[in-house]
Amino acid sequence: xxxxxxxxxxxxxxxxxxxxMAMAAAKALGLDGDASxxxxxxxxxxxxxxxxxLDECGLLMQDPLLLGQALQEASDMAGRQSAGSYFTPRSVMxxxxxxxxxGAEEGIAAMDPACGSGNFLVxxxxxxxxxxxxxxxxxxxxxxxxxxxxxxAILSTGLAYARHLKRNGMPFAWRPAEILVADALEVDWxxxxxxxxxxxxxxxxxxxxxxxxxxxxxxxxxxxGSRRVDYCIA
Numbered sequence: 282x283x284x285x286x287x288x289x290x291x292x293x294x295x296x297x298x299x300x301x302m303a304m305a306a307a308k309a310l311g312l313d314g315d316a317s318x319x320x321x322x323x324x325x326x327x328x329x330x331x332x333x334x335l336d337e338c339g340l341l342m343q344d345p346l347l348l349g350q351a352l353q354e355a356s357d358m359a360g361r362q363s364a365g366s367y368f369t370p371r372s373v374m375x376x377x378x379x380x381x382x383x384g385a386e387e388g389i390a391a392m393d394p395a396c397g398s399g400n401f402l403v404x405x406x407x408x409x410x411x412x413x414x415x416x417x418x419x420x421x422x423x424x425x426x427x428x429x430x431x432x433x434a435i436l437s438t439g440l441a442y443a444r445h446l447k448r449n450g451m452p453f454a455w456r457p458a459e460i461l462v463a464d465a466l467e468v469d470w471x472x473x474x475x476x477x478x479x480x481x482x483x484x485x486x487x488x489x490x491x492x493x494x495x496x497x498x499x500x501x502x503x504x505x506g507s508r509r510v511d512y513c514i515a
Contacts, residue, residue, distance in 0.1 A: 345399075345403045345436075345437040345438070345440040345441040345444065346371060346400050346403055346404065346437070369397075369400060369401070369484040371400075371404065373484070374400060374401055374404045374484075375404070375408075377401075377482050377484075378401065378404055378405055378408055378480075378482055379408065381480045381482055382405065382408050382409065382412070382480070385409065385412060385414060386414075386478065387414055387415065387417075388417045388420065388478060389409070389414070389417065389420070389478050389479060389480065390417065390420035390421070390422070390474065390476035390478060390479030390480070391405045391420070391421055391422070391479060391480050391481075391482065392421075392422040392423065392424075392470075392473070392474045392479065392480075392481045392482075393422075393423050393424075393481075393482060393483035394423075394424045394465040394468075394470065394481065394483060394485065395424065395425070395465055395483050395484070395485035395486055396423030396424060396425045396430075396431075396434050396458075396460065396483060397425060397427075397430050397433075397434065398430050398433035398434050398437055399423060399433065399434030399435070399436075399437040399438045399458060399460070400437070401482055401483045401484070402421050402423055402434065402437075402438050402441075402458045403437050403438055403441040405421070405480075405482070406418075406421065406438065406441040406442055406445060407441060407445070410445045410448070410449075416442060416445060418438075418442055418456040418457070418458065419456075419459075420476060420479065421438060421458035421459065422458060422459050422460075422461070422473055422474055423438075423458050423459070423460040423461070424460075424461045424463055424465040424468055424473070425460055425461070425462060425463075426462070426463065426464050426465075427462075428462050431460045431461075431462045434457075434458065434460045435457045435458070435460055436457070438457045438458040438460075439455050439456065439457035442454070442455075442456050442457070443455065461473065465485075466500065466504055
């Protein structure tokens with residue numbers, strides 16, 4: 282629960298972002314803004330239990346992918362496009378994840394090094410549940426350069442796991458994926474993801490070399506030793 286409260290507090294500390302996220306949640310859920318604000322306010326204040334707040338606002342009955350998409354759309358579109366970041370449809374995620382999770386065993390880990398609002402991780406949680414496996418949330422990892430998108434990933438993966446529990450008649454628990462706010466090109470992936478039984482999947486942002494700015498070109502030279510390659514950032 283602590284991670285959810287921290288994410289919501291960051292949202293609440295910025296009036297404009299709080300409004301945008303509340304409206305995005307309302308859009309995703311078909312609710313009015315007051316219902317979304319109820320979740321943001323009451324869960325932070327501790328007025329009611331988190332699972333009750335989520336149920337009251339209809340979040341446990343809704344698709345976390347829709348929420349993640351709406352929250353991502355509420356963020357700065359121009360900024361996301363300049364970074365080469367776009368929403369990945371469920372059908373495309375399944376083309377990647379279904380083969381990778383074929384024959385998956387209990388405890389399999391998953392990481393998306395450019396996770397955005399967490400949709401690949403959400404879908405992995407759902408697919409594991411459909412296979413009758415318990416998602417190992419302590420092994421669900423994401424890297425995301427945007428704090429707003431990382432907060433959305435915390436919300437969406439936490440909701441995906443809460444929905445999994447509810448569908449299987451298990452007690453409520455808030456266990457989102459671990460999301461590191463960082464540039465994946467500057468992170469030691471082996472340190473964050475040391476698992477042998479695991480998959481790394483996602484749709485990283487893409488920029489052709491003709492669209493890179495000076496900082497991106499300098500980073501590319503430092504890491505890859507050349508500027509004549511295309512560039513993905515997380």
